[in-house]
Amino acid sequence: MAQYDYRSLEKKWQQYWDEHQTYRAEINIAKPKFYALDMFPYPSGAGLHVGHPLGYIASDVVARYKKLKGFNVLHPMGFDAFGLPAEQYAIQTGQHPAITTAQNISRYKEQLRGFGFSFDWDKEVQTSDPSYYKWTQWIFVRLFKSWYNNESDKAEPIDTLIRIFEAHGNEKVNAVADEDTPAFTLAEWNAFSEVEKQRMLLKYRLAYLANTIVNWCPELGTVLSNDEVKDGFSERGGFPVIRKDMLQWNLRITAYADRLLSGLDTIDWPEPLKEMQRNWIGKSLGAELAFKTEVPEASIKVFTTRIDTIFGVTFLVLAPEHELVETLTTANRKAAVTDYVEQAKNRSERDRMSDVKTISGEFTGSYAIHPFSGDKIPVWVADYVLIGYGTGAVMAVPAGDQRDYAFAKHFNLPIIPIIEGTDVSAMADPTKTGTMINSGFINGMEVKDATLRAIEELEKLKIGKAKTNFRIRDAIFGRQRYWGEPIPAYFDGDIPYVLDESELPLTLPEVDAYKPTEAGEPPLGRATNWQTADGKPYELTTMPGWAGSSWYFFRYMDPHNEKEFVSKEAQAYWKDVDLYIGGAEHATGHLLYSRFWTKFLYDRGWVNVDEYAKKLINQGMIQGISEKICKFGRLGSTTSKTNTIYFQNELGIVGPEIINNDKNFHVFVSYDVVNSISRYQTSDHYVLIDCVTNNELDINKYLEWRADPEFADAVFVTKSGYWQNGSFQQVINGPIEDIFKTKPEVEKMSKSKYNVVNPDDVIAQYGADTLRMYEMFLGPLEQSKPWNTNGIDGVNKFLRKLWRLFHNDDDQFAVSDAEPTAEELKILHRTIKKTEDDIASQSFNTSVSSFMICVNELSSLQCNKRKILTDLVVILSPYAPHIAEELWQLLGNSESVTQASFPAFQEKYLIEQSYEYPISINGKVRAKMNFALDMPVANIEREVLASEKIQKWLEGKTPKKVIIVPKKIVNIVI
C-alpha cells in the first residue's frame, strides 16, 4: 500500500483496536486517572447525523491525548435507551420497543465504530437493560427510604426519623417535608395506626406520592416535566399540554435547592449554563406572612420580597386554584367567582401565556385585615397569580409592582405611594431605595432598615417571618407509559410500599398493547399478574426519561457489578468525571437531576463526591442547511420587472411561448425572480440537499428524486426563460441565465427537512480521520454552526500531504535517519507546544491549523527525518488516529501508537536569537528592525532613532517619548 488509502487503512486499525482491546480501562493505582465522558445518546431510528459526533470527537481527542500523557483513561459510551419514539412506534406497529431499541443501538454502534473512537465498549451501559435499571430502581427505593434532615443538612435513613418520632414526636424535627405536615406529639405518634404512620412518613420521604398539578398531555397520554414543555406544547410531537391535578410520584429535589445552588461555585461549568440553573432554582429572599380574614379559620399566607412595602397593600389576590377561594367567596359573588375559576382552570398553559395582557379577575366579596394598620383589604381572585409559585397568593402593592398597578387601575382599586419622591400617576415604581412614607411605624426609614424592622414586627406578632423561597418544584417522577423503568412499589390499600432490594429488578411485564387501558390506566395496567406474591398491586407508572441518565456516569466505573451499583474501589479510583462534553439543552433537565442524585448518593455514603463532573463543556449544535424552492399557487397576469416572462392565467401558464399548454402543471420559480412576482401566492418546499450545489437546483436530479409523474411537465422559471420537458427555453433577448436558484436556510438537521448529512457518506468519501479533523477545524467547539462541506478538501489534502512526507516520489516508504536541523526542530517543537496549549484550552480548531502549518513547512523543507516524523505522528494521533497508527507501524514500531508517550517540547529549540520589532510612530507602524533579544533597551532606542528611515518619518521633530515593549513593539511618540 503506497498511496494514502484510508478505506482499507481505517478498517484495518479499527479491527486491530477491537482485537487487542486497545482501549480497555482497568483500575491501576500506580497511574493517575482521567475520566472523559460524553452525554450518551438516545438511539433514534434515524441514526447519527454529522452533528452528533462533534462532542464525541472532542472528548476522544482529549482522551487519547491524556493517555499519551501517561493517564489511565476511562472513556466509555452507552445508550439512554428508554424513550418516547420507540414507544410511539410500538403503539403503531405492535413491535416491542426493546426490539426497535436493540436495532437502533446496533446501528449506532456500527456508525460510532467508523469514527475510530477510543471507547472502552466493555464499559457500555444501556439504561433499558434490567441489570442496569435494577440499580436505578435501587436508588429509587433508597430515596423512598430517606428523609432530609435540615439540622445535619443532608439526607438520612428514614429509620432515624422513625426513632425520633418514637422518642419525641415531630415537634423538634427540622426536616424538609410537605407543606401541610401537622405537628404531633410522642403520644399522638404512638396512637397512630400503621396506615396513619405510613401516611405521615410519606410527607417526609425523598420519593413520595402526592397530589400535584402536572403538565398533562392528552395526545401522548402522559405527564410531562417542565423542561419537556415548550410554550405550552410538548417538546416531542408538539401536542398541546394542559394542567391537571393528579396523584403522582415526586422526588423532593427542593430539599437540595440550596446545595444545588452553592455547588455551582465549586465546578468548572460554562457560566451561561450555571446561570440557567440558578434561574431555574430561583432563590429569592423575602418574608412570609399571614393575613387574617373575616372567616376565623381562613388566614391567607403570602410571600413577598418587598415586605417594606407592606403599608402599600391595597388588596390581596388568590390564584384561581387556591384552596381558600371557595371559603372566602361570599354568597352574592359565588356565581361570578365560580365561573371565573372554572374558566381559568380549563385554559391551557398556552392560552394563559399568549394572553398575558388581558387583565381579568373577580372580587371574592371577602376582606382581609391589614396586620399593622387594621384596614379592611379586599380579597380578589385572578389568574396572574400562579398557584405553583410561593403560596399561591400575593399581597398587591400597586405603587411598587407593575402587574398590581395595572390590576388596580383596571378595577379601580386604591394606589398608595409608599416611597418618598416616587411618581405613581402613570405606572408603578419598583425602586428599592428611598425613604418610606404613608407607612406607619416604618415611616421615615430607608428601604433596607424598613425591611428588617417589618420582619422583626411580624415575628413579634407571630404572623410571619423571613423566608427564602425557591422557584424550583419537586420533580414529578412518573410517566403513564410502558417503555421505562417500572417503579418498584406496590400498594396496600392506598399506602405505597417499596420492594425489598432482593426483589429487584422488577422487570417490565409483557403487555398485549403499548397504549393505555380502556379504563385510562397506564399500559402496565394491561399486564396480567402485575402484583406481589401475596396479591398486592404494583405501581402502574414507569420512571421518567431522566431516571437512568441521572447516575450512569457512576455505573461506567463498574458496569458488571451485580452486588452494588458501583464498587467502593472503582468509585474511589475513578472518583468523578474530569471532562464532560454535551449539549446545553440539558441545562435544567439531566444536568440538574444528575447533580441532585449525586448529592443524595453522597449524603448516604455510597459515593464520595457530591459533584460528579468537575468540568463541563457544551458543544454547539451542528445545524443543517436546508434548501427550499418556491412554488406558485395562483397565477394571474403581470410582467415581472426584470424580464419579459408573462404569467397568464389561473392554470399556471407561464409565458406567451407556452400559452398553448392548457394542462394544470407545477410551476416553480427561481429565487432570484421571486421578488418581482411576490404578490402571488407562493409556497416554499424543501428539496433534498443532494439536488443542490451552491444554491443552484439540479433540475434533473430533483425530478429523479421526486419520481412522480405529476412533475413530468413541471416548469422551472429562471431569469431569462423556463425549463420544461428536459430542455431550456429562452424567452427574452440577452444573456441566457438558466440558473434556478434555491433558498438556503440554517436549521436543525431533520428528516422532514431533507437536510440530514449522514457521516457514513462523508467517511466513505473522505475517511474518518478527515471527518474527525474537519469537525474540529470547523470552528470553536462551543459554537453552533451550520454543516458545510466546503472546506473538507483542505483537511483531506493535509492528510495526503502528511502521508507524502513519509514517502518518496515512487510512493515507497522512505525516511531518513539523518539528524534534524535546528529549523526542523523548531517547527516540530513549536507545534508540540501549540498542541498542548490548545488541548488545555479546548481550541481544537487552531490546533488543526497548526498541524497544517507544520506539515506545509516540513514538506517545503523536504524534511523526511525519522526523528521529526516520529514525534509528529504521536502528536497527531489524537486527531487522526488511523493514519497515525499506520505511519507509526511503517516507522517500525510494533506496538500501537496509543502506547507511545506525548513528546515534551523543549524550550531550547524555541528560543529566538533576535526579534523583528515593528517600529511605530504615534501608533502607526512605519518600519521594521531586527535586534538581538539581549540588546539593552537604551541601545535599541539609540539605533532606531539613528536609522535613516525613521529620521525621514520624524521630519526633524524630537520624539516626546519612546516606548519599547520587549518582543512586541517600539513606539515613538512625537
Place this chain on the structure above:
RNA sequence: GCCAAAGUGGCGGAAUUGGUAGACGCGCACGACUCAAAAUCGUGUUCCUUCGGGAGUGAGGGUUCGAUUCCCUCCUUUGGUACCA
C-alpha cells in the same frame, strides 16, 4: 420585558496579559507540469488608491503612545426564561 453569549474579508474562522488585524482552510485569479484531465506545486487575494499612501474588526463616543481586546450609549443576531410576587 429580563438574563446570557456573540457581531472581524466572498465564506468558515485566527489574533497570550491592550502591541504588525485578517493566521489556517475554502473559494477565486494567474502560472508550472500534462496531448489532455485529475492530482500536485508555485504566486496573488480586506477595501480604496494618482502606487506616495489612505480607510478598516456592527454604529457612535471615551481611556491610551497604541483598542478586535478595556469603559459608556445604541443597533442587530442567537440561546435561555417569564404574569416568579
